[in-house]
Every structure is written in C-alpha cells, then in structure tokens.
Amino acid sequence: MRRMLAIAVCAGIVGLLAPLSTVGRTQQSTTTFKNIKVFDGLSDQQIDDAMMYMRASLGVQCEHCHDDKDWSLDTKEEKRTAREMIRMVRDLNRQLGDDLAVSCYTCHRGQSKPTTSVPLLTERPALAKTPVKPLPPSAGVASDAIVQRYLEASGGDAWSKLTTRVMKGRLVTSEPAVYPAEVSYKAPDKFHSRILVSGEPYRKGFDGTRGWNSDNRGSHDAQGGELERLRRQAAFALPVMLHTFYPALTVDGEAVIASEPAVVLSAPAKGGERDRLFFSTRSGLLLRIESATVSPLGMLPRRWDYEDYRRVNGVRLPFKFRETDADYTYLWEFTEVRHNLPLDETLFRR
Ligand code: HEC
Numbered sequence: 001m002r003r004m005l006a007i008a009v010c011a012g013i014v015g016l017l018a019p020l021s022t023v024g025r026t027q028q029s030t031t032t033f034k035n036i037k038v039f040d041g042l043s044d045q046q047i048d049d050a051m052m053y054m055r056a057s058l059g060v061q062c063e064h065c066h067d068d069k070d071w072s073l074d075t076k077e078e079k080r081t082a083r084e085m086i087r088m089v090r091d092l093n094r095q096l097g098d099d100l101a102v103s104c105y106t107c108h109r110g111q112s113k114p115t116t117s118v119p120l121l122t123e124r125p126a127l128a129k130t131p132v133k134p135l136p137p138s139a140g141v142a143s144d145a146i147v148q149r150y151l152e153a154s155g156g157d158a159w160s161k162l163t164t165r166v167m168k169g170r171l172v173t174s175e176p177a178v179y180p181a182e183v184s185y186k187a188p189d190k191f192h193s194r195i196l197v198s199g200e201p202y203r204k205g206f207d208g209t210r211g212w213n214s215d216n217r218g219s220h221d222a223q224g225g226e227l228e229r230l231r232r233q234a235a236f237a238l239p240v241m242l243h244t245f246y247p248a249l250t251v252d253g254e255a256v257i258a259s260e261p262a263v264v265l266s267a268p269a270k271g272g273e274r275d276r277l278f279f280s281t282r283s284g285l286l287l288r289i290e291s292a293t294v295s296p297l298g299m300l301p302r303r304w305d306y307e308d309y310r311r312v313n314g315v316r317l318p319f320k321f322r323e324t325d326a327d328y329t330y331l332w333e334f335t336e337v338r339h340n341l342p343l344d345e346t347l348f349r350r
C-alpha cells in the first residue's frame with residue numbers, strides 16, 4: 001500500500017463530496033488562490049484539475065506537497081520541486097511543439113520516484129480507455145436505433161407511471177471503506193444522496209438547476225464538471241433523458257466489457273474529450289460511460305459502470321453503479337428500491 005490509510009480515508013471523502021477549490025479555503029469558491037506562480041492566468045477549476053492530475057500521476061495524497069495548515073505555503077520541498085517539474089514539462093513540450101506531449105505521468109507512472117527499470121508484463125498499468133474496434137458501415141448500425149432499443153429494454157412506457165424512487169444500500173470505496181447509503185429521485189431531474197460517515201450525514205443534491213453538497217465542513221454549490229456530473233446522476237430515467245445529455249451521438253465501434261459484447265456510441269463533451277457510451281448487444285442496456293477532463297497538465301479519465309440490472313415496477317435499474325477515477329472507485333450497491341413514495345421538495349434543495 002502506497003498510501004497511509006488514515007489519510008486516504010479523509011482525502012477520499014473530500015474527493016467524494018467537495019470540489020477541490022473549497023479544500024484549504026472556507027466556503028464558496030469566490031476567493032482566489034494566494035500563492036500561484038506557475039499556474040497564473042488559469043481558472044480555479046483548471047488549477048483544481050491540475051492538482052488532481054498531479055496527485056494521481058505521483059500516486060500520493062495532496063499532503064505530500066502541501067502543508068495542511070495552509071495550502072498556499074511553500075514549506076514542503078515536494079511542492080517547490082513540483083513547480084520546477086511543471087516548468088521542466090513546459091520546456092519539454094515547447095521543444096516538442098505540443099502542450100500535452102509529455103507530463104507528470106509520462107515519467108512518474110503513479111510513483112513519486114520515477115524508475116528507469118522496465119516493469120514485468122503483469123505489472124503494466126491498467127488502460128485508461130476501453131479498446132474499441134471500428135465497425136464497418138456495412139454492419140448497418142444506427143445510433144438512433146441503439147438509443148431506442150435502450151429505452152425499450154429498460155421499460156419503455158413503464159417509466160411514465162413512476163414519479164419518485166428511493167434506493168437503499170451502501171457505498172463501497174477503494175479506500176477501502178463502506179458507508180450506509182440512501183438515494184432519492186423525483187422525476188424528471190431531482191436527486192438527493194446521503195451516506196453516513198461515522199453516523200454523520202454527508203449529502204449531495206440537485207434540485208433541477210442547482211447542485212450542492214453538504215458535509216461536516218459545511219455546504220456549498222457544485223460548479224463546472226462536478227455540476228455536470230450531478231446533473232446526469234440526477235436523471236430519474238436516464239434512458240428517457242439520454243438525448244438531453246447527448247443530442248448528437250454517433251457510432252464509434254464495438255467492444256467487450258466483462259465478456260459482454262457492446263456497441264459504442266460517442267458524443268462531444270463540454271470541456272473534454274468525447275464521451276463514449278457502451279450498450280450491451282445482448283440486452284440493449286447501457287453498460288458503461290467513459291469521459292475525460294483535459295487538465296492543464298494532462299488528461300483525467302473517468303468511468304461509470306452500470307451493473308446488475310433488475311426489474312422493478314416494470315423498469316430495469318442497475319442495482320450497482322460504479323464510478324472510477326484516477327485515484328478512487330466508488331461503488332453504490334442497492335438492496336431495496338421503492339417507487340412513488342411521497343417526497344418533500346425541500347429534500348432536494350440546499
Ligand atoms: C506534486 C505536488 C502537488 C500535489 C500532489 C498537489 N499539489 Fe496543490 N499545489 C502544488 C503546487 C506546486 C502549487 C502552486 C502552483 C503555482 O505556483 O502556480 C499548488 C497549489 C495549490 C493550491 C493553491 C494554494 C494557494 O492559495 O496558493 C491549492 C488550493 C492546492 N494546491 C490544492 C491541492 C489539492 C486539493 C491537492 C490534492 C488533490 C493538491 N493540491 C495536490 C503542488 C501539489
């Protein structure tokens with residue numbers, strides 16, 4: 001284990017609930033950072049993304065470089081070295097004529113001290129993306145038909161009879177840790193999740209417009225990529241809403257996910273690479289979404305897996321929902337699902 005467990009647990013929960021721009025500062029992200037020397041001119045969001053990228057590239061926690069009393073201090077040598085490394089990477093990329101030709105991960109590969117030794121075959125790192133084979137036009141696959149089949153396979157008209165949903169179960173993270181969890185939805189796009197961390201509620205919500213989260217450090221509105229992700233997670237019926245998130249899907253090819261053949265559709269995404277959606281060729285259901293944020297230092301991939309579909313009140317729902325990023329996995333496992341319970345509007349508001 002590279003990480004110390006205690007630190008991993010606290011950093012993991014921060015990663016889970018708070019956008020990084022609020023870490024080390026109090027409340028709303030309206031303040032600007034105090035000690036920016038190499039990332040001047042970048043937005044808070046871009047700096048957050050660069051921090052996530054460095055943490056994952058070196059396989060460390062934020063505190064490896066930062067003094068947790070004040071994140072702007074330069075007390076740690078690692079932080080000062082990191083600045084030199086950022087300058088070095090920029091020089092290299094200038095010579096190579098490509099902003100993202102080389103970055104921290106190119107050398108570090110998840111370690112703070114890079115090695116010149118070649119790894120054994122079994123130790124090579126996992127792929128950031130699922131390999132996709134192109135489909136010949138003669139295969140005659142149309143993206144509209146794939147999306148329509150997904151809607152029908154998931155229940156079609158049965159969705160219109162449902163108004164709310166409450167799902168109970170647990171959240172299992174890669175820390176490893178397990179938290180009791182409850183997620184509530186109201187059609188079409190209201191969402192509330194609550195996990196219990198040592199008996200204390202950590203909550204997230206989306207009220208149709210605003211996304212927010214609230215924990216022992218206080219509460220704040222979600223912004224940027226985090227808001228976009230909450231908006232999609234808040235979809236009461238993703239098969240019905242899919243076109244609002246992805247109005248221009250095209251066929252990318254075919255792939256295999258856990259021995260299940262899949263058709264792959266893709267669409268341009270806000271501020272990132274194309275998102276890719278994987279649909280089972282057997283069941284027609286959505287198996288996976290992949291996307292990537294382009295941080296100032298390099299690509300940060302993210303993946304959502306929809307697993308263990310079961311039929312409830314005429315619709316098919318994934319009883320497991322797994323989110324994977326460069327540092328963590330978050331697996332939501334549900335054991336109980338109930339529809340059409342009355343839910344108060346205030347539940348979804350901050
Ligand atoms: C490899 C070292 C390294 C890691 C890991 C790292 N940072 Fe940083 N961080 C820096 C450097 C260097 C700067 C200063 C950038 C500059 O000078 O433009 C910085 C600046 C910051 C600032 C701005 C502070 C201010 O007010 O000036 C914040 C906030 C921050 N980091 C948060 C984080 C968080 C949260 C994480 C974990 C996700 C993290 N950092 C991981 C090196 C690191």
Ligand code: HEC
Nearest residue numbers: 054078079081082085086089102103104106107112113114
């Ligand atoms: C060309 C390869 C290369 C690239 C690219 C690179 N590093 Fe390094 N880095 C090294 C090497 C080699 C060392 C070890 C130096 C030593 O042992 O004296 C190192 C050491 C470090 C250290 C100090 C070791 C420690 O304990 O943390 C930090 C921090 C660091 N790098 C951060 C970064 C960051 C952040 C980036 C991306 C902006 C980056 N490096 C990109 C090669 C690289």
